[in-house]
Amino acid sequence: MxxxxxxxxxxxxxxxxxxxxxxxxxxxxxxxxxxxxxxxxxxxxxxxxxxxxxxxxxxxxxxxxxxxxxxxxxxxxxxxxxxxxxxxxxxxxxxxxxxxxxxxxxxxxxxxxxxxxxxxxxxxxxxxxxxxxxxxxxxxxxxxPFHVPVPAAADLAALCRAYLDAPDAGVGNAEWAARVAMSERAFTRRFRAETGDSPAGWRSRARLLAAVPLLRTSSVSEVAGRLGYASPAAFTAAFTRAFGAPPSRFTASRTGGGPRP
CATH class of the missing domain: 2.60.120.810 (Jelly Rolls)
Structure with a gap:
């Protein structure tokens, strides 16, 4: 069918x-x-x-x-x-x-x-x-392990969904806490209770997940720069720790893919 x-x-x-x-x-x-x-x-x-x-x-x-x-x-x-x-x-x-x-x-x-x-x-x-x-x-x-949880609370979920749509290495806990009118300490405690991870840890994983589709059309160096890593080596090390394989395994040349005409 x-x-x-x-x-x-x-x-x-x-x-x-x-x-x-x-x-x-x-x-x-x-x-x-x-x-x-x-x-x-x-x-x-x-x-x-x-x-x-x-x-x-x-x-x-x-x-x-x-x-x-x-x-x-x-x-x-x-x-x-x-x-x-x-x-x-x-x-x-x-x-x-x-x-x-x-x-x-x-x-x-x-x-x-x-x-x-x-x-x-x-x-x-x-x-x-x-x-x-x-x-x-x-x-x-x-x-x-290609997954991040999204909090059940609407205000925290909105932060996470927006970040998944546009990961930004410059965003920090203070900015997120301000968006939901909480102190940074209270926000971090609440976020960890909802997701099992710190806000910084969650954002780091979300950025690595965002790398997977980018690697279809961009080099490892280009993706590392786009996602705010200090170097391709730093990006490769973080990606490999998270997913058990280097990002080069997911590039178009290795998967046989690439953008369609």
């Missing part, structure tokens, strides 16, 4: 609905939710998934697990997706919050195969076996 709306097939008596979709560059899937759980794989490009609880950046050839009935939006940056929409009853083990995961070679091939299924695929045949194996493979995946 390719480039068809979920609503057209959601009624089918199939536990797993594979749908492949090609999106124009910069496309925004605005706030929405699905009755089914979703395994959203970016075969190309970078995705940024937002929910009320946080923001998940999905690097090239990774995926995100989205729980059923979770309101979310997705920014598609040169993305072609391979999605699975799964009946909640078929995956009681599905995570309660979004989770970014790697996509090993076997799972990637199974996703490519399932994208060719029609809406009338046979559960009792080969196609049904592929669908069942997909769920076994997904259940074995571990989360990757």
């Amino acid at each position: 390719r480039n068809i709306p979920l609503a057209d097939v959601d009624h089918l008596d199939l536990a797993v609905l594979p749908i492949a979709t090609d999106y124009p560059p910069g496309h925004l899937l605005d706030w929405h939710e699905h009755r089914r759980a979703q395994f959203l794989h970016g075969a190309t490009g970078v995705m940024v998934v937002d929910t009320a609880e946080g923001s998940w950046t999905v690097p090239p050839d990774r995926a995100v697990l989205i729980p059923p009935a979770t309101r979310h939006r997705v920014r598609m940056l040169d993305v072609s997706t391979r999605s699975l929409y799964v009946e909640p009853g078929a995956v009681p083990w599905w995570p309660a919050t979004c989770m970014v995961v790697d996509v090993p070679a076997l799972l990637r091939e199974l996703l490519l195969t399932s994208a060719e299924f029609g809406p009338d695929y046979r559960v009792a045949g080969r196609e049904g076996a592929v669908a069942a194996l997909l769920l076994y493979e997904i259940a074995a995946l571990a989360p990757l």
